[in-house]
Amino acid sequence: MRRVMFVQLKTGFDTDLGPSWIGWVDFNRSWNTARFHGRELRRTPGLWTGNFADVETGETYWISGPKRDRTDTRYGPATTTVDEDAVEPYEAFLGGAPLPGRENG
Template sequence: MKSRIMYLENKETGEARIGRVTFSRTFQTIYYRDKTFHRAGSEKIQGNFFDAETREEYWISGCKKKGSDYHWSNKVPVAIDDDVKVEYWTSIRGAEEKIT
């Protein structure tokens, strides 16, 4: 499965983080840790994916070089998973120093 570092924000709790996700073959499902997210098919929700188990809405998107990863309508603090921190800061954000 293809993997990518992405921004995940729970639209109901406001928790946001950056971590490595994997995709289904059709890219309609995203897997992150022990969660499965399905693409939302309605404009009536705040997110673009929902948790298959809890039905909570999530905004999931690619990380941006300038760091404005949050959804434009809701700026929240963002946690970065330890296993992607160095790759995020060097490959995506363009930092030249090694991040610890």
């Protein structure tokens, strides 16, 4: 399943201050593995459902659906990078359209 998602790097940054992106994330059928920017991320058991860890580096990431009011980060950064190939569906989403793959909820 391929979806436009909010992704934030957590490792090496104070609470929710890591860099963040809006981009395409490919999930496996069980939603336990995600691929983003060439990284394989696996869901971290026992933590919040949005926590994933890079299988090679161990870095942790938060992955969630983007918010229309752009309040995806709690404390920062002030700007979230929108990947070039996600700009069009993300802007349509901000205008009220459903995200691709989420037309039915």
